[in-house]
Amino acid sequence: MRDVRMGRRVFLGVVGAGVAGLFAGSRLSRAAAPLGSVVPNALHDLVPDGWRIYSVNPPWPVFDPATYRLTVAGAVENQLSLTWDEVMQLPQDTQTTDFHCVTGWTVGNVHWTGVRLQHLWDMAKPTAEARYANFISMEQPYVDTLSFKQTLLPEVMLGHSMDGQPLSRAHGAPMRLVIPEMYGYKNVKWLTRIDLVQTLNPGFWEQRGYDVDAWVGRSNGY
């Protein structure tokens, strides 16, 4: 028997599966997550994991230890302009945390060395007006923001070493904001300036509709 509509059924089936995936995909992958442990490793390895390097205005900024300054300004009693040597003399901390990108990829167990923001605040002495901190990148016009309280979360730091190596140019040398509780776009790379301010200024991606409070798993439609 000749079936003159077989090809289009296959075609429409593929299109239909794709459209269904658009609406049910994240629910399906969450439902399937417990299956992860029974999927053979070979299959896991098919999906590459590791860093993607995003920037908004290539080429990437270049770090020069001789001229670099970390500025802390705005609602503070003492404005700071620290050389790289001075940054490295601040008390150092380490942590091992996961990094989540809002586009869906994750890098687990990243080992960081860096400086807690409390040490900067101890020197700069924020005033009562300091309700938000704007983290400004050498890569213009990239900026993102945290509430002052969020800067003191236990796993927030300015990271300058990643997995035992000084932070590479691609990853934001010499230093990036690390806030593992939030998606990668909050983790400003090539950090050079922190402004403490009274009112919220949405960051680069937040001006394009992403959530200001970018909690992993609880924002941006996840």
Place this chain on the structure above:
Amino acid sequence: MDAPTATEQSAFVRRFSPAERSLHWLLAVTFFAMLATGLILYLPALAQVAADRQMWKSIHLGAAIAFWGGTLLLLLSAPGELQRTARELDSFDEDDRRWLRWAVRRGTAEPPQGRFNAGQKLNTALIAGLMVVFTVSGTLMYLQETDASFRGTSAILVHDVAMYVAVPIVLGHLYLALVHPSTRHSLRGMAIGTVRRDWARRHHAKWEREV
């Protein structure tokens, strides 16, 4: 009357028209351009190469636009012709179903096939569907980047899964077209339009009888 012998017939028969071949090669070139630039954007191992992601994205999108623009031009330049080809690909008869079973289990002689065998029909339908899925999910990915109202769909996941489905199909197609001894002759048909008549008789008997 006896069937004509091979010497009485031309040694080659025309299998694919210029419009069919143009559409095939348009897809081939743009597909691999999108695959290469897509992998540069996707694979962490290539993340450092992809320093200028914006450029790779532009090439990726440019290839997609070239594919659909070119497809539209071909449809308009040969009105009706590609639609007839699509109808040919659309219809499966009993021999096609037997051919698919044969392709999996072998054991019997190859059931007679028309100008396209059932595997080629299936391949075309799957790839055509996947191109639509790539386009819809890719367009959403493009829009999501600048407009929050397009977020909330799993466009990236669907685009990735479509890639994992399409690549094995295309690799299988490449193997049959370039390597497998009994099928690789068809490359000639896609390159210059004609195939050997004796090859056509063996693999596409129902069509060969008519040309």
